[in-house]
Amino acid sequence: MATNNVKIQKLGKSILTHGVIYLLAFITIAPFIWMILTSLKDISDIFVYPPKWFPDKIQWNNYARAFQAAPFGRYYLNSIFVAVTVTLGQLITCSMAAYAFARLKFWGRDVLFYIFLGTMMIPYQVTMIPSFMVLHWLGWIDSYQALIVPGLASAFGTFLLRQFFLTIPKELEEAAYIDGCSKFRVLWQIILPLSKPALATLAIFTFMGTFNDFIWALIVVNSEHLRTVQLGLAVFRDRYITDWDLLMAGSVMATLPILIVFFFAQKYFIKGITLSGIKG
Amino acid sequence: MKKLIAVLLTACMLFTTCGKNKKQNENGNVTITFWHSFVASTIPALEDLISQFEKEHPGIKINAQYVPTGDALIQKLITAIQSKTAPDISWIHSDFLADLVDADAIYEMAHFIEGENGLSQEELSDIYPALMQYASLRKKIYSIPMEATNLALIYNKDLFRKAGYDAERPPQTWDELKTYAIKLSEDYNHDGIYDQIGFFVPVYPSSGPLSGWMTWQWIPYLWQAGGYIVNEDQTEVLYNSKAGVQALTLWKEIYDSLNLSSFTVDYDVAFASQRVAMSMDGPWNLPRFNNIMKNIDWAFAPLPEGPEKRATVVGGEYLVIFKQSPHPDESWTFIRWIIRPDVQARWAMKSGYLPVRQSVKSVPEFTQYLEENPNFKVFVDQMEVAQAQRPLDNFGLQITRHIAEAIEAATLGGMDPQEALNRSAEKSNKLLKSVQKE
């Protein structure tokens, strides 16, 4: 009898938590669903007030039209190429820098770290023109380097990984040092495998940030063959006119790669890591 | 991992090589880079225009590059000028012409107009004077209009009939506009909020991207009441004069009696769903409206006449030639060609923009086109009463902002129009005084 009650209570609780969390999830995802539904509407269905959720007739055609409005195939390749390169590069540079900040004690380390932190507090709107000038001095305007190289260092990424490395028990490394491992090998063979959730997080954020970047790509690139998806999407918006059907179709297409990466990277959160066997 | 890096490196090399072989100047041809911001639907018309030009000028190629409009265009121009990678020609909006001139980034057009391949006085005065006013700064011409636009009234004939109005006779005066606006408003469910709006007063946040759009639509009312933005020698603003108060009071009265602060839908969406009976818009929306509003009986009409006169405001895009350009003369050839009457006629019919020259109206195909497209004709006819604001030599952007703040304060903020305008005028005058001191 008593155990039955407990079971019912547990079941009730589980249903409640599921209910709450699925409701929240629905509220947060609704705009995305709206976006997909809008991308399938005829333009006259979009211009309806109060708005309707579902299209009268599904217009797959919007996708074809959006795709043809500009060379989106090329734009896609560019976006993905740039985002993947920047992500890989940042994982390497940031984990090295983060390790130095988290584990190596050396003169000036903390000052340097605070400088890193401080630069994040200056909004990019005032730094983008001088960054652009540096690129110009290097002669890199209108090139892939312009899209990639500035993204290869990140104060955010360094900070993120440093914080994560700090949570890893030191005992593990000490054992390795005693075995005569170099710092680099410790980072590569011990720290990084343990940091998969953090690396996956950084990878998602970097990929997303680079893929979604508009303003930097806008100012450093002129040629058609270097343009990215986000620049392409701008063609659907004028000062006063927005081609909502095409913009929504284009936006859905631009969102998919990130969703795919997110799905892929998620397994590193779920699998997790068990640090059993380490003394607390 | 290693494989992935190898793939990336190859990709990198591939990408860069196929980028390089596209460079210009293959066989002595001159390539002109031209930045524009035409939306996807206008690009076919532009391509037609360019291929026509290239056919007529075998030595010149036009490389038209799309640059997103608004702030993006500005950021692009700033960085391009700083890095000496500016295009040969760019289209701009007249609001930041002053900054380009002050930076000595663009040619004064006299350089070309007075040249060999120039424009005669006749041709120059054939371009609508209002457009040339926007194209100039401190009495010198710095740009050439590529196309014209202006503002007209759009109304829903069905809703007119429902309210018992003659659908062929839109409001002619301010008073009629006011009474029509109220009579055409409906509260279907009697909850105190109008579900159908008689006239959409375009009030937007003065700090937002639509701020200029709001001011642009208000200025014709200021002119219709006989007002000006600034005095002749630009020492003092005049928009807070009696005319300004009249114009703003008209907007405020309609805004308040229709309770428009509770109406936050985009006006074009609302118009297309028959929730707005009258609104204002430009010719650029014609092709789109034809497409979206097939089931509605709608038409454009001239703006109602004000207490003093008829007036509307011109807009349009202006072409400038950069001093960094290695081919200024060829660039001028292109601009010179674009404003040829027959080219203008063809461009107007394909793009939906208005021609910049008065004589285009006598091009036979165009005359016929006007007869077939009465809505387009409303705009072309309205060019006769279209005005430009006296170009502000200094602080044009700030003064436009001040006017927007007054409009927002008087309508949304419920302030007295005179007080709202005075507050803004005080700020504007302070700026103008600071110039005089220098």
Added chain:
Amino acid sequence: MNQQQYINRQHRKNFITGILFLTPTLVIFSMFILFPVLFSFFLSFHKWNMFSSSQSFIGFANYQRLLTDPEFWQVLKQTIMYTLGTVPLNMIIALFLAMMLNKKIKGKKFLRTAFFTPVIISPVAAALIWRWIYDPNFGLLNYATGFFGIPPVNWLNDSRAAMAALIIMGVWKNLGINMVLFSAGLQGIPDTYYEAAEMDGAGRWSKFWNITLPMLTPTTFFIMIMSMISSFQVFDIVYVLTSGGPMGSTKVMVFYMYEYAFKFFEMGYASAVAYIFFAMLAVLTLLQVKYMRTRSGYEGV
């Protein structure tokens, strides 16, 4: 070799390794981040319209003008309101979600993705639906609050409600970021800690307070600093949802700065704005570092 020498050598070795590890980041960082940051500091003492090639030195005039502009103080107040409104709310909900998703819940992959979509979708597209949600006449939000007898609110055109509307959208938009960060942080806590606590008979709350929160300190610190910075720098959603209106009631710091930079072309003034609020953020961050250090004694901050 005595001990002191050994330590010195160790430090020197650490210094060299440290620099080596930092080199790739430092080179790019100084070119594309540090130099621009310093350059904008230089600009804050100049007048520059960005089109011309030269800047004219005007000393502290930008700062002086800024501090005497009543609008600046209003904008500052509104930025602080936005930050106070979003950061705690966002962090609490995000931690709650991360912990829930760390448990036995069906459809974790879907749920995580769902909570992350707002982060990905373009602000322009998001604003379209949020404007509808906030519509005073047909909006979903007024419809929902109507059930609780709350009278309809004119969310976007009422100077008092607009900030709330912005905060709600801000929390929605960035929730996924902090959820992911907390998830990663939670993964780093060894299960053995919980197992040990369970053997000692610790309850759920006790585990949360004594294990989860302290172990999450470095993550929490990171999230707090980053949320604060990004709330102070909120721009996109303001631009697309309220554009600073009505009557400037949602104009926040970066919006104000952006206007001066790219609407009025006063880059010097805009840079001065950036540095004033850099100073404030820096002080806030240092205070947090101090607080976290004294409270937890943890070196992870």
